[in-house]
Amino acid sequence: MKLRATARLRALIPALALAGCTGWQSAIDVHGASAISLKHLIVVIMATCSVVWALVIATLIVALWRRREARESAIALDPRRQRRMTLAVGGAVAATVIVISAFTVSSFFTTRQLTAAGADDLTIKVRGLQWWWGVEYFGSKPELRFETANEIHIPVGRNVRVQLEGLDVIHSFWVPSLAGKQDLIPGRPNEITIRAERAGVYRGQCAEFCGLQHAHMAFFVVAEEQRAFEAWTALQRDNAVASSDAEVIAGQRVFLSRPCAACHAIRGTAANGKIGPDLTHVGGRKYIAAGLLETTRGSLAAWIADPQTLKPGNNMPMVPLAAEELRSVSAYLASLK
Amino acid sequence: MRTFPGFLIVALAAAGCQREERQLRLDPPVVAALEQIALMPNRISGTPPQIYFALDRPYEENAYNLSQGKRLYSWFGCKACHADGQGGATTEQIWQLAGYVQTIGAYSAKTAAPSRNDEKQTRPAENRAPAAKLFDEGPTPVHTDQGPTP
Structure with a gap:
């Protein structure tokens, strides 16, 4: 009985560890175009590196366990062994170069998506401050602009261009379920594209240590259907409600x-x-x-x-x-x- | 004997660790004590309260407090009048500000008054005086309401 309980407990540990990978802030549980291709990149790199690691360890084990011949002479004196050794080392070097080049090229093309949105797309400005996020929405006319904080609403299925500006120290804008990271650097305008394929609330977090309350510098991206998004923007543009209470x-x-x-x-x-x-x-x-x-x-x-x-x-x-x-x-x- | 200089260097470096201790939350009794400034009879100049010296003048000697002060100086627009400590407002502006500031307290009625607020008034208009009778100051803030330090 006790044994079975222990086994059940042991099975729970990986389940708990995996549970951390889903939810509203996860680079594995993805719902945006850019985050989806980043996840593919993570999977490809992890798989390739696992195969390389397994091959290296297997080679190492073989090398350690192989019985050596006592009267082995220097490699240079044996042309056949020398050719075999040259082929093995050359092959390993070539494989390394190919794998690293493939990683470089694929990550280059994946990160290009970080700024896929253009001037025609919905544009918002996010300002990073110690320790909160200022959000500014623009419109076709100056009176349509408004400001809010720590909560970004976006329409589902549309690219949103987020202009980033750091006002005190360096911060980093990161909504792992929707896109990669981009830094907010004082004096250097940056931008990133976010896009949600599914309605929902996604948590974002400052990803560059920015001082005492860095850990409490979160924000939320609320992705909603076009009509709900328009209703939200109309409400935000309005002045504060007056009450008779x-x-x-x-x-x-x-x-x-x-x-x-x-x-x-x-x-x-x-x-x-x-x-x-x-x-x-x-x-x-x-x-x-x-x-x-x-x-x-x-x-x-x-x-x-x-x-x-x-x-x-x-x-x-x-x-x-x-x-x-x-x-x-x-x-x-x-x-x- | 040869280890002595090395020890000295480490001790000197470690002494720097105490240079800057941030106190992020003032205890309410300290806030109350810091308000006990001994004013001159003209209610303008005066001397800091005893606690300020008992705490080793934290607002002049602590780098964190000084940089918070620098932040507030820029945030609250102090530069508009005081620039970088050399004066920013013109003589005329200083006279205009001084004239207006006198009406805020409104201890005596005036026939001249500034224009009214565009927004809802949060206080009696400047030319309605004496203000002391007209202000509904509401409940008096008491620092101890905020409870002890957790």
């Missing part, structure tokens, strides 16, 4: 009269700070603080009350608020759908 109105007052408005913008109000994330529709985003907490009124209140405990070192200060103020300001932010 007394607590929400009190919360807005707190937001505007306390230091919040110095750094954050809420379109439609006097708050137009440009330093922190745009909060016009913060209540409608899935997560706050770059993927740290799910958006709820409670998590908003916890974050405002003590940001340095939840995400030490981030640039949001602890603003002293009375309990009633905290309650109303969190109601206000949660209402901003």
